[in-house]
Amino acid sequence: MSKIHVTTTVNGEPAEFLCEPQESMLDVLRDTLKLTGSKEGCGSGDCGACSITLDGRLVCSCLMLGVEAEGHSIGTIEGVARGDELHPIQRKFLEHAALQCGFCTPGLIVAVKALLEKNPNPTETEARFWIAGNLCRCTGYDKILRAIMDAAAELRGEVAA
Amino acid sequence: MPRLSYAAPTSVPDAIKLLAGAAGLAKVMSGGTDLLVQLRSGRTSPELIVDTKKIPGIVGIRETESGFVIGAATSGAEIGEHAGLCAAYPGIVEATNLIGSTQVQGRASLAGNLCNASPAADSVPAVIASRGVAIVVGPNGQRSVPVEQIVTAPGRTSLAKGEFILEFHLPKPKAHQSDAYLRFIPRTEMDIAVVGCGVSVTLDDNGVCIDARVVLGAVAPTQVVVEAGAKALIGSKLDEAALAALDAAARAACNPINDKRGTIDFRVKVAGVMARRTAAIAFERAGAR
């Protein structure tokens, strides 16, 4: 059987690819589209390192087939910054030292962006539960939470950028 | 090794035709969060995947005269965002929103959670407690099946070849009716229920329980409707005696296994605890309505 042709949108730009039916969206992103910012930590939806958005909704790209992207819109870490300007979440992660090895960071930033678009004023507890599916083994999450809360405040316009 | 095919039919008849016509194993995919893990681990090797999400109406929630219709492939996240459903069936919503991470919520569906046929599925006890009905479609037409009749054993359902669930129906809640779901896990998130419990109660104007359903998950090969638990609640205002009777009934209903997620002894004891705590929340909600 031949590969399936998929037409979709990735980070706002039209994209086309061919994939096998069993290939995950993560495989397609990494191997076919060469967008290696999404990481594979488990392949079973348990670590969140492959987090992307599908029509704006946060999902694990390892739990989605590549063929399911047909007609939908995909957002990855590579689309979070605007040109050479970091998204405030990315900037706050850097300022707060909210990463050590940085492997979970792309997935976390995609997840946090989805959180703050849905809930601009989360409590710390809400933020913790939102990112419970993004495992970080380095930081103990402390500085990640500080970065999230600070980024949320900035995005609400509460503090000077 | 058979090659895998993928199809995304846009109508119920097309989907049925594909499923019924498949020579080998055909799998229905809604959210896919369980299916993809099984594919990858080699636990299932279907020849065909039928993605149902392009069938009109299978994604989304409708409020009708008689209650709610939840499309089978509606994601947990969408369920959590539906104000009407959240108000009417907070237990079902909280159960659905316990399935996996935020990311998994973005995909996982009621039908998938049910048809994966795990004894530990979080949404299932809650839906059974509120007397949810699955609308099953297949080569022989459409039938309404109480949700507790879908799962027959771990990994097995009563659906025939070619059948799949199109939607779930929930009755309009009565006055002073509400529900709750609690589960026990060793962490706060990202776990499979060691014990899950769904409770639905209806109270009279004095706060006395006139109808109840208590359902346990993860303590037996399938979800367990604890009839004696409901009896313990009916006629009570959830006093100490009712709670003790409920606890005992829940324990007695357990038939669990020892596994990596919990021992028999632990599961039985915690089932009693969860039943009491869930009932308390359901009573409080029902009383407030």
Place this chain on the structure above:
Amino acid sequence: MPTISIPSSLRRQFTGGMTQLEVEATTFRRLILELERRFPGLGNQVEESMAIAVDGEIFQDAYSLQLKAGSDIVLIPKIAGG
């Protein structure tokens, strides 16, 4: 002359039970050579798998380390890490 403490595991094997000895050595390298001369095998053992603590400070693989008269030397296993 520096004084060297021999750990229990090495006493049985090499020094016939001697716990502490004085060693004529001005560097770590000479200490190894001297131990090997007096207790064949011990110098090699120290060289391959031991670190030394000199007056409390730990040194690993440090031939040129200067030893002082009166230095208190303790043999310990090389330290690894995570």
Place this chain on the structure above:
Amino acid sequence: MNFVANKSDLKVVGTRPVRPDGMDKVTGKAQFGADLTLAGTLVGKIKRSPHAHARIVAIDTSKALAIPGVKSVITAADIPDIPSEEAFVGEGPTNFRDQSLNCIARDKVLYEGHAVAAVAATSSAIADAALAAIEVTYEVLPHVIDVEAAMAEDAPILFEGMITQGVDPKPTKASNIVKKVAFGHGDWQAGMAEADVVVEGKYDTAAVHQAYIEPHACIASVNPDGQTTIFASSQGQFMIRQYTAKILGMDIADIRVTPAEIGGGFGGKTIVYIEPLAVAMSRQAGRPVKIVMTRDEVFRASGPTSGGTIEVKIGAKKDGTITGAYAMVKLQAGAFPGSPVAPACMCAFAMYDLKNVMAEGYDVVSNRAKVAAYRAPGAPISTFAVESVMDELAIKLGMDPIDLRMKNAAKQGTKASYGPVFPVIGFEEVLEAAKAHPHWTAPLGPNQGRGVATGFWFNIGGESSASVFVNEDGSVSVVSGSPDIGGSRASMAMMAAEVLGIPYEKVRPIIGDTAQIGITGVTGGSRVTFATGMATTQAAERAVDELKKRAAMIWDISPDAVDWKDGEAVPAGANAGGFDPLPLAAIALKAAKTGGPINAEVSINAQGAGAAFGAHIADVEVDPETGFVKILRYTAVQDVGRAIHPSYVEGQIQGGATQGIGWALNEEYIYDKNGRMDNAGFLDYRVPVASDLPMIEAVLVEVPNPRHPFGVRGVGEVPIIPPMAAIGNAIKAATGMRLVSLPMSPPKVRAAFDAAKG
């Protein structure tokens, strides 16, 4: 450079700039082990044993080789059968033969997941088909998993020739006990006789995995002339080069290893698993081979650290003075010798000033994955038991647990329980800071309790290399050999900027590959900021010396008449001449005229690492009905020497403490009756998730290490040591129950409640 005694003299060190590699990591551009693909890359996969212990009777690879697209299939027969050779690689003791056999089994498989063959194919699906087509005939042998069972007389033996070392008389019969170790001084039994109170207990801990989020990954490419390049995620590019050369019988110079960004290691990436296999297959296939482990493989076949049993006995006078202490530590090594039993014994009592102390231990093999280093290897295991017993002792004596520890605290001049006397250490300062912290006296509610525990780690130096290149425009490149696992590039740039007297932003640090920089030990043992920092500091000093010489040449005066101040050459005094300061950039611009490029490379074997101590305070709430333990508040106090970049120092402490919390509450290897791991995934191997935790407050105590120019001690290891006992002690305070078995998971806590009720 002399030790900088005053913090106020530092301009860059101690600030919190953005890390130089951060931009790549928040945008997804950073290249980790699995992110590089070369033209023609083949997919490499590994066939693993389904049995915990079996003889390999035969392996038939012919069917796999016949599949179109399969380019290489290897077994142990394709790599040299190297002899046993003990060595120290990176920072750890090792045996090259064991490492080879762990990469691919030769006559026997010793654990479920043990590699038996590997394939390289043109696609993942073809590689899977090839794995399935390899036929391995096993003769299944009885297996043994637990440490005390493995020590039993009638246990199945893993190695027929293994005679226990370190016991007198030497045994005549083979066993699974590799060796016995003992550390201590005085007469511990006499110490017990002097005691007014004696407390003892037997504890056990489960094997736990480092659980870095990035699975092991590498890509290797071998040319027909044998020249080999490897791109891999690890804690040491030189470590990979050395092991690969040794295991495959290659010349080291033929191998060039480029360090990928590393997605966590915690000790688990200090040995090789896949690189020699990828190289062997690339050699056969003539194409690059990439191997990426699955999470399942990571759990079954890499890591973990030992579980074990620990018996502890401590005697004390009524006033709290400890008169004697004893520990017996039995640790699982996994399938090959090498549990961290020695450091477990050495660290057990190192926090205390003891006259009579003995810690003995056994290294024991069993049919589990070979253990690898994990943060402060061994110390968390023994310390869990010792600090639990210390808590019991405080209760029995009616003493405040911090006061009891203060009464016996090791200080400068104390003879450590593992032998030497301590130089300048900060344990008393740590205890004082813990006691003074508002957390220690904050009110608690029902079912809540507070515990405290301490920990010690040596820290190490070792081989490190760094180069400083002064560029034509006055910017500076710093190359070092230490893979950056938690922000060390920032620290290197900060130390170089401090010495050079230029802004941090003018210094760009990179990690060199094995052909670009001198040999550097692995990133581990909390050594990078100390040892590689020392090399970087010295290289920057040499660059300053050279810059001064060049300025002297420009001014035509003696180099001795030039000083270096705030990034500029200045005349040393009035007699030197009335020259305007020459900034670094101006000197760099004239480098060609004054003698050529201005570079300095320093390679050292750093000595003088400073020991570190920590004290953690944990508040928990215990649900008596479910046994669920919630961490309410957590404070980790640690002597860090001096923090170069305080944010990343705090990060090490917060991360280490969190790993300890996971170890305490839920993480464990679970085996079925066939010796197969039953929870090889993140769903059932339960690391802490964000919602499980409160903020982790890191309190930095700074008692500088005088042997490092900026006072660095090393911080990464200590924070994983105290949490298990701190939480156990908090559970005791909340419930009155002493949990003696890790993890203190809900079923165990609930069972303890039931047992207490009778």
